[in-house]
Amino acid sequence: MSKILVIEDEAAIRRVLVKILTEENEQYEVEQAEDGAKGLDMIKKNDYDLALCDIKMPKMDGVEVLQEARKIKPETPFIMISGHGDLDTAVNTMRLGAFDYISKPPDLNRLLTTVRNALDRKELVVENRILKKKVSKRYEMIGESGEISKIKDMIDKVAPTDARVLITGANGTGKELVAHWIHEKSSRSAGPFIEVNCAAIPTELIESELFGHVKGAFTSAVKDRAGKFEAANKGTIFLDEVGDMSLSAQAKVLRALQESKISRVGSDKDIKVDVRVVAATNKNLQEEIEKGNFREDLYHRLAVILIKVPSLNDRRDDIPMLIEHFADQIASEQGSIQKKFSKKAITLLQSYDWTGNIRELRNVVERLIILGGKEVTEDDVQLFASK
Numbered sequence: 001m002s003k004i005l006v007i008e009d010e011a012a013i014r015r016v017l018v019k020i021l022t023e024e025n026e027q028y029e030v031e032q033a034e035d036g037a038k039g040l041d042m043i044k045k046n047d048y049d050l051a052l053c054d055i056k057m058p059k060m061d062g063v064e065v066l067q068e069a070r071k072i073k074p075e076t077p078f079i080m081i082s083g084h085g086d087l088d089t090a091v092n093t094m095r096l097g098a099f100d101y102i103s104k105p106p107d108l109n110r111l112l113t114t115v116r117n118a119l120d121r122k123e124l125v126v127e128n129r130i131l132k133k134k135v136s137k138r139y140e141m142i143g144e145s146g147e148i149s150k151i152k153d154m155i156d157k158v159a160p161t162d163a164r165v166l167i168t169g170a171n172g173t174g175k176e177l178v179a180h181w182i183h184e185k186s187s188r189s190a191g192p193f194i195e196v197n198c199a200a201i202p203t204e205l206i207e208s209e210l211f212g213h214v215k216g217a218f219t220s221a222v223k224d225r226a227g228k229f230e231a232a233n234k235g236t237i238f239l240d241e242v243g244d245m246s247l248s249a250q251a252k253v254l255r256a257l258q259e260s261k262i263s264r265v266g267s268d269k270d271i272k273v274d275v276r277v278v279a280a281t282n283k284n285l286q287e288e289i290e291k292g293n294f295r296e297d298l299y300h301r302l303a304v305i306l307i308k309v310p311s312l313n314d315r316r317d318d319i320p321m322l323i324e325h326f327a328d329q330i331a332s333e334q335g336s337i338q339k340k341f342s343k344k345a346i347t348l349l350q351s352y353d354w355t356g357n358i359r360e361l362r363n364v365v366e367r368l369i370i371l372g373g374k375e376v377t378e379d380d381v382q383l384f385a386s387k
């Protein structure tokens, strides 16, 4: 259903417009207002997908209606209807945000095409807004504790520079989120953000994954292929679980960092790359260096800036906000209404041991939303999330 409002003081024209639209498409639900003030009032109270608005009207003219409506419902498109004397004004309303204008008496074809176009665009605008919200919500960094504020400050300072950053912290503390924001807030944000999970790639494939290969470099290399460093050119590469990288891959990464160039496996041709490196690990790299598992020179190259992400147990003040955030996120993912958590339920959750960190907290919130009552209570927590 598309809700359309016709604001027109001339009864005959109003009737014609309503008739044309209702007969054109049974999905059009058309309402009418006989002057500008009434029209604006209806816009305030309802969500219309489109308004058709006459320019010359008593009480409040169409330009005023448009300007006021833009303030309260900017997403509602306006098609202005102009009479003989106000064509210039009609053209000017486009600058004020009107979608289009039609002249009186309305030409049937032009009217219907403009209406269709305006409705299509409205749908796109709304879809786009939902998508954008979804994307930014996924990466929202929730928390106001001293610990998280320090991290946010650090991101703001470090992001605009090209400095390499090493992010440390236990599993599920939000290291990837930090890396994402370093990229987003940098001048490279229009470029790619390429993530490589070094622990998930078999040792024998990591070099080819990072640097690419040429045909014949190894048995399965049937054609030339670019690696992640090349893919991340002009952007950021995020080396997650960097502590799990083989020593030979470490040597190649070191060269890429020192000389800003790489070569594909099986080739000695150098390729220049302009990539910012952000790495993360849950390992204690100092210990790995002592054990001979990690190159000290690479460590110093990577850890120009060190960001330590605290575990959830060290920032319990953020737990209530995180619960609310996840409850909201899960409700919108599942298309259900958001459940509230009682104060006591939140306090109990706040006292738990969250060694599994934020990822574990999110899973618990999801479980409680599915299994708990209308309002998630302390009993629900004890039953379904006891530790």
Ligand SMILES: Nc1ncnc2c1ncn2[C@@H]1O[C@H](COP(=O)(O)OP(=O)(O)OP(=O)(O)O)[C@@H](O)[C@H]1O
Binding pocket: 138, 139, 140, 141, 142, 143, 169, 170, 171, 172, 173, 174, 175, 176, 177, 178, 240, 282, 325, 358, 359, 362
């Ligand atoms: N401050 C935060 N606010 C909201 N969500 C968060 C926050 N920190 C982490 N998350 C969410 O928790 C989950 C785990 O975060 P993330 O993947 O960044 O952790 P990680 O430290 O990279 O984990 P791993 O070491 O296992 O790769 C993600 O879904 C992330 O969006």
